[in-house]
Amino acid sequence: xxxxSDAFAADLLRGHTDTIVLGVLRRGESYGFEIYKTIRDATxxxxxxxxxxxYATYRRLEKDGLVESFWGDETQGGRRKYYRITDAGRAVYAxxxxxxxxxxxxxxxxxxxRH
Amino acid sequence: xxxxSDAFAADLLRGHTDTIVLGVLRRGESYGFEIYKTIRDATxxxxxxxxxxxYATYRRLEKDGLVESFWGDETQGGRRKYYRITDAGRAVYAxxxxxxxxxxxxxxxxxxxRH
DNA sequence: TCGATTACTTGATGAGATACAGTACTCGAC
DNA sequence: GTCGAGTACTGTATCTCATCAAGTAATCGA
Numbered sequence: 001x002x003x004x005s006d007a008f009a010a011d012l013l014r015g016h017t018d019t020i021v022l023g024v025l026r027r028g029e030s031y032g033f034e035i036y037k038t039i040r041d042a043t044x045x046x047x048x049x050x051x052x053x054x055y056a057t058y059r060r061l062e063k064d065g066l067v068e069s070f071w072g073d074e075t076q077g078g079r080r081k082y083y084r085i086t087d088a089g090r091a092v093y094a095x096x097x098x099x100x101x102x103x104x105x106x107x108x109x110x111x112x113x114r115h
Numbered sequence: 116x117x118x119x120s121d122a123f124a125a126d127l128l129r130g131h132t133d134t135i136v137l138g139v140l141r142r143g144e145s146y147g148f149e150i151y152k153t154i155r156d157a158t159x160x161x162x163x164x165x166x167x168x169x170y171a172t173y174r175r176l177e178k179d180g181l182v183e184s185f186w187g188d189e190t191q192g193g194r195r196k197y198y199r200i201t202d203a204g205r206a207v208y209a210x211x212x213x214x215x216x217x218x219x220x221x222x223x224x225x226x227x228x229r230h
Numbered sequence: 231t232c233g234a235t236t237a238c239t240t241g242a243t244g245a246g247a248t249a250c251a252g253t254a255c256t257c258g259a260c
Numbered sequence: 261g262t263c264g265a266g267t268a269c270t271g272t273a274t275c276t277c278a279t280c281a282a283g284t285a286a287t288c289g290a
Contacts, residue, residue: 012130012218014246014277020225033237043221053278055238060277079286080237097226103127104219106158110135111212129246129277148268168247170269175246194255195268236287243280249273256267 013047017057018066019100020049022085022093025067031080032058058083066092128162132172133181134211135164137204140182146195147173173198181207 013020024035032055040048058081061067066089072080085093128135139150147170155163173196176182181204187195200208 012214013222014129015127016222016226017277020222023226031237036237039225042225047218047221050279051238052240052280055240056277056279099127100222100226103162104223106162107128107131107135107215108219110154110157111138111215132246146268151268165248166269167249167271170271171246171248232290234288234290237285239284240282241280242282244278246276248275251271251273253270254268257265258263259265260261260263 013049016100017049017053018061019093019096021054021057021061022066022089022096025083025085026090026093029082029084031072031082033080035083061089065089128164131215132164132168133176134208134215136169136172136176137181137200137208137211140198140200141205141208144197144199146187146197148195150198176204180204 020039021035024030024038030038033051035058036049036051036054039054058067058069062069062083065086067083067085069081069083072082135154136150139145139153145153148166150173151164151166151169154169173182173184177184177198180201182198182200184196184198187197
């Protein structure tokens with residue numbers, strides 16, 4: 001739906017979710033809902049990544065061995081599942097950031113008029 | 116498949132294909148295969164958008180009224196279907212470029228370390 | 231106690247990109 | 261004179277990712 005700017009905005013972030021989550025975890029362990037809030041707040045609410053999207057992302061990252069998870073030992077309060085980035089995750093993160101920089105410049109050159 | 120850098124590269128362009136095609140057509144009429152070559156050459160072969168993807172994109176853009184098409188009058192040689200951007204297409208293009216710039220900066224801020 | 235917030239889960243849906251296969255014409259090399 | 265490479269377009273099936281929608285369950289302030 002090209003004409004729907006909200007739907008379009010969602011698709012603009014597509015493909016970057018994994019890398020964004022890895023970027024958050026690179027600064028330290030965190031749990032699902034906190035990662036969600038970190039991303040939401042970092043964009044000033046402009047580009048929220050939906051909870052369902054993120055929880056699916058965590059599962060994918062863990063399946064691929066890029067993060068590992070463990071339940072927090074909160075004796076009271078709701079349970080929290082924590083995530084920690086692995087060495088493989090750090091390697092993929094570095095590679096993806098480099099790929100992003102290259103792609104960003106390519107799209108820029110395709111879209112922005114040269115003079 | 117996060118670990119597959121080719122598949123990942125593809126997903127980085129995802130959501131921008133429409134805008135990239137509109138960007139090419141904004142410089143003048145062109146036909147399907149030529150648009151494909153223009154994009155492939157502009158990226159130095161680093162980010163080829165597959166033919167099947169582009170032909171699907173043309174159909175979507177035409178359905179949405181962002182481009183119009185007509186068959187070239189090649190009396191000999193293979194037939195070519197030409198595309199021309201519409202006023203609606205130009206408006207969407209302008210909007211999408213602005214959206215791209217905003218998203219680019221957000222992803223940058225999420226991925227690139229501040230200091 | 232009641233609603234808002236925190237925190238996580240699951241199933242269904244849909245769009246976009248690609249794989250794969252196919253049709254058909256042109257043109258240079260051998 | 262034909263064979264392969266390149267040009268040019270089409271259609272179908274499949275996959276991933278993002279989201280919607282709905283749900284479970286606990287905490288906490290008014």
